[in-house]
Amino acid sequence: MDSDDGMLDAHDLESGEDDFYSGGTDDYNDSDADEPDYGFVEEDVDDSAMVASHRSQINYVVLKEEDIRRHQQDDIGRVAMVLSISEVEASILLLHYHWSVSKVHDEWFADEERVRRTVGILEGPVIPTPDGRELTCGICFESFRPEEIVSVACGHPFCPTCWTGYISTTINDGPGCLMLKCPDPSCPAAVGQDMFEKLASKEDKEKYYRYFLRSYIEDNRKMKWCPAPGCEHAIDFAAGTGSYDVSCLCSHSFCWNCTEEAHRPVDCDTVAQWILKNSAESENMNWILANSKPCPKCKRPIEKNHGCMHMTCTPPCKYEFCWLCLNAWTDHGERTGGFYACNRYEAAKQEGLYDEAEKRREMAKNSLERYTHYYERWASNQTSRQKAMVDLQIMRSEKLEKLSDIHRTPESQLKFITDALLQIIECRRVLKWTYAYGYYLPDHDKRQFFEYLQGEAESGLERLHKCVEKELSVFEIAEGPSDDFNHFRTKLTGLTSITKTYFENLVKALENGLADVDSQAASSKSTNSKPSKSKGGGGKGKGSSKNGGSSS
Amino acid sequence: MQASRARLFKEYKEVQREKVADPDIQLVCDDTNIFKWTALIKGPSETPYEGGVFQLAFAVPEPYPLQPPQVRFLTKIFHPNVHFKTGEICLDILKNAWSPAWTLQSVCRAIIALMAHPEPDSPLNCDSGNLLRSGDVRGFNSMARMYTRLAAMPKKG
Numbered sequence: 001m002d003s004d005d006g007m008l009d010a011h012d013l014e015s016g017e018d019d020f021y022s023g024g025t026d027d028y029n030d031s032d033a034d035e036p037d038y039g040f041v042e043e044d045v046d047d048s049a050m051v052a053s054h055r056s057q058i059n060y061v062v063l064k065e066e067d068i069r070r071h072q073q074d075d076i077g078r079v080a081m082v083l084s085i086s087e088v089e090a091s092i093l094l095l096h097y098h099w100s101v102s103k104v105h106d107e108w109f110a111d112e113e114r115v116r117r118t119v120g121i122l123e124g125p126v127i128p129t130p131d132g133r134e135l136t137c138g139i140c141f142e143s144f145r146p147e148e149i150v151s152v153a154c155g156h157p158f159c160p161t162c163w164t165g166y167i168s169t170t171i172n173d174g175p176g177c178l179m180l181k182c183p184d185p186s187c188p189a190a191v192g193q194d195m196f197e198k199l200a201s202k203e204d205k206e207k208y209y210r211y212f213l214r215s216y217i218e219d220n221r222k223m224k225w226c227p228a229p230g231c232e233h234a235i236d237f238a239a240g241t242g243s244y245d246v247s248c249l250c251s252h253s254f255c256w257n258c259t260e261e262a263h264r265p266v267d268c269d270t271v272a273q274w275i276l277k278n279s280a281e282s283e284n285m286n287w288i289l290a291n292s293k294p295c296p297k298c299k300r301p302i303e304k305n306h307g308c309m310h311m312t313c314t315p316p317c318k319y320e321f322c323w324l325c326l327n328a329w330t331d332h333g334e335r336t337g338g339f340y341a342c343n344r345y346e347a348a349k350q351e352g353l354y355d356e357a358e359k360r361r362e363m364a365k366n367s368l369e370r371y372t373h374y375y376e377r378w379a380s381n382q383t384s385r386q387k388a389m390v391d392l393q394i395m396r397s398e399k400l401e402k403l404s405d406i407h408r409t410p411e412s413q414l415k416f417i418t419d420a421l422l423q424i425i426e427c428r429r430v431l432k433w434t435y436a437y438g439y440y441l442p443d444h445d446k447r448q449f450f451e452y453l454q455g456e457a458e459s460g461l462e463r464l465h466k467c468v469e470k471e472l473s474v475f476e477i478a479e480g481p482s483d484d485f486n487h488f489r490t491k492l493t494g495l496t497s498i499t500k501t502y503f504e505n506l507v508k509a510l511e512n513g514l515a516d517v518d519s520q521a522a523s524s525k526s527t528n529s530k531p532s533k534s535k536g537g538g539g540k541g542k543g544s545s546k547n548g549g550s551s552s
Numbered sequence: 553m554q555a556s557r558a559r560l561f562k563e564y565k566e567v568q569r570e571k572v573a574d575p576d577i578q579l580v581c582d583d584t585n586i587f588k589w590t591a592l593i594k595g596p597s598e599t600p601y602e603g604g605v606f607q608l609a610f611a612v613p614e615p616y617p618l619q620p621p622q623v624r625f626l627t628k629i630f631h632p633n634v635h636f637k638t639g640e641i642c643l644d645i646l647k648n649a650w651s652p653a654w655t656l657q658s659v660c661r662a663i664i665a666l667m668a669h670p671e672p673d674s675p676l677n678c679d680s681g682n683l684l685r686s687g688d689v690r691g692f693n694s695m696a697r698m699y700t701r702l703a704a705m706p707k708k709g
Binding site for chain 2: 139141142156169184185310315
């Protein structure tokens, strides 16, 4: 928390200065409010050693639906004001540039004409304005009086009924409706929110506004939905900071990078591999592996059922890529062998680029036993963790009060019990993921060291968990206060802190890629073993782990 | 239902009027069903399809014109974007680039344009696409020409 406060102070100071120099134009300040934040955070992160100390620092904000709406509206308002355009036009621009206000500003001020053309914000009609005679709707071909006709900026005439049908069809086709253009085939004019507001049915409008809100999160590079089922909160994440672990208001913790549950210290790739492996329906998994590939851009799985290798992902992604090598289609053509082959893929395959992935699949099939070993431990830690979460809830809702009465102790002084349970929950999570880590750890030297650390941490955790589960129950049915309860307090507090240290060491060691093994090997054999992934660290992890061990 | 019927009727009347104006396209509505149409289009000149007459079948869906008609070649044709067996056509405006402002007539025009300018980018007929992509224009032309003679021209004598 200290570092947090420090940051706030510095921040206040900085924005204070801003006010002073800019002469207090509030609006201008508003639009730049994000900037100092980023600058500050990035400064800290340059040094990888600093990352660890800033772990506890909050680098994200949880947004509720009304917050999302407000942020979205703020961004629209800001762009509309700065560019002197309507809010409808501002929304179209922001949708096109993935809700990046700065990108909209940059592009617009670099070349307004070009932006207007590509996005479809026309300055005036492209066809002659009606002279009062009847007009023909471009869809139903019926004649209408000019005042009955509806058009967007381009002026192409359509009747309200056809507009409603057109808009309704596109809304029901999915979020692509946010980028709707005039029905005239070659007309680039964008159809803005005002048209949907005016012409869509109530149901369709609801869908449209849902897509519109979702787009603010889903198309935005610094926003993501909380993946917990039923949770409607989103996370606004400041890029460039150390840890990806975030915690939603719904209490779900997850990794911002891969949206799986929080898995520090194990990296996202390992977790993804592990989870894919765990999907119990192995038939399903085999099918997915054999028949689908994730879109290289948006990662949705794609099944190819016919046609050539030129793939186009469904809107809004629309990424064009080669099915074989998964690279952008723009790099393909005659040179790469046309549409049913890919030289790049063949060449890479010859060089063995795809071998590793293939081999790994093969190995996974054969090493079922080894896998079962790790999986059982992974799963049992998961179960223990869930059990501990239930225990914590019961503790908070009923048991604490009872214990407080029996032992004549204020509930605030029983915090050591909930602290222990919270520690258990966190440790079970870490321990669980170390089994996924262990499964993929190839190096023999490292494996020994890793298993040693893991074993130490695990036995510490088991001691702590047993202490809470078994020994506490005696005091729950005790007649009245006793000295034993004070001993218990000391013991549990001690175990909690020891376990915490063990796990901190474990996490630290895994996060620097078990670099200690490298440095040891280097010093004993005076030959360089494999280069470690992380630059910092040195002997820190192991040294402190020994300390932790001796204090128990 | 009513909207699509009204619109198709407008197109029907327009076709009657335009028949002379565009001699390359002959659109005919089914006698009993306004949602079934056929068209005869002339192969564009200076292409291997020149001199041939190709028959298209239109199946118009109920939400037309909000959804595109389904069109396929009834006459066999050797073309990268037409399925050799089913006659299915790979044309963006018949799929995701459809606009309700298109008409059956303009779809025919687009198909004629496609015949003159094949898109080997998304081939439905691999053999035909391969010939063009490998630069064998002569080979492609002679194959396309042969099938035009076989399938799209009146048999002599």
